Amino acid sequence: MAVLFWFSLFLLVYIYIGYPVFVWGLGKWHKQSIRKDSNDEYEPFVSILIAAYNEENNIAETIQNKLALDYPKKNFEIIVVSDESSDRTDEIVQSIADKELDVRIRLIRQSPRKGKTSGLNLIVPEAKGEIIIFSDANSIYDIDALRILVSNFYDPGIGYVTGKMVYVNSSGAMIGDGCSAYMKYENWLRRHETHLGSIVGVDGGIDAMRKNLYQALNADQLPDFVQPLKVVENGYRVIYEESAILKEQALSSAESEYKMRVRVSLRALWALHDMRQLLNSVNYKIFSVQLISHKLLRYLAFVPQATLLITNVFLISESPFYFLFFIAQVLFFSLAWVGHASENNEENPVWSTLPYYFTLLNISSMHATWRYLKGEKQIIWNPRTG
Helix, strand or coil: HHHHHHHHHHHHHHHHHHHHHHHHHHHHHHHCCCCCCCCCCCCCEEEEEEEECCCCCHHHHHHHHHHCCCCCCHEEEEEECCCCCCCHHHHHHHHHEEEEEEEECEEECCCCCCHHHHHHHHHHHHHCEEEEEEEEEECEEEECCHHHHHHHHCCEEEEEEEEEEEEEEEHHHHHHHHHHHHHHHHHHHHHHHHHCCCCCCCCCCEEEEEHHHCCCCCCCCCCHHHHHHHHHHCCCCCEEEEEEEEEEECCCCCCHHHHHHHHHHHHHHHHHHHHHHHHHHHHHHHHHHHHHHHHHHHHCCCHHHHHHHHHHHHHCCCCHHHHHHHHHHHHHHHHHHHHHCCCCCCCCHHHHHHHHEEEHHHHHHHHHHHHHCCCCCCCCCCCCCC
């Protein structure tokens, strides 16, 4: 029992602290550089791709945001795939396209509804850009984000670039605060993974890749995860560009955040299943360690977390340490419950926000794992709601 306790504790510490320290240290010793155009004249033609389903409240702002970016208008186009939207999304996009003279905007309707992945498969062959940009229908870029993102492709070894997502939490909701803190942790990790060569997770709303590397995916596959993995498989780097900023509204309710996390986790687990050859450390060396540590173990962290609590109950009388550790675990989950009970309180302190969000993440991963083990897949995608 004690062996299981200590092994579970070791796993949890490794997943959330040990692996980041490992990446940081190895990146300092073996840092890979990125070659950029010193004259800042690299401006390839790019295609901005936006998948939308019933986004009448966001799509106009998103398109106008892209039109205002600091990039030559003659060097980019915008393609919107509407996944059989039933609101005014199509009408709004077409109206802007009819009025815009400097940038070509195209609307392609996917019918019947098949989900985001199928939508991207549909429009990528229509894209004329050497570089394709993936934007969500509610993604607002900083004015220089596109230029900064694209500049990395001057290096012929770079195949995929993701920017920095910043969650805006104007409501002050605690889930939003937890989500923002989680993204800061993820972005720090991506920065140091880039030093090693490639990162193992991207945002999806501010991503770019070489069009010739794009591979059509199955409808159930998560493009934000599988596509970068295929880029690595082909020998190119996937990197994080923290100066290319995307702002999105954080989800304001636990229910919305939970559903989104279950959906993403389920599709990510299937992505790991489909790309399991990358877990082979003989062929993929350090990247396989990254993929196992950052993704596979992270999604399964609920297992050592539950095991730690259960074994601790049986060991509580063995020594004062086990007793105090049990009290610490009870306190942690109590704080998470306090966070849950006062979710709508804008004044919630960080000591209840973080335990609550951490617990929500692990429970959603457990739910997703159960669905994965039952063979469930999720194809139809719904947009985030704030």
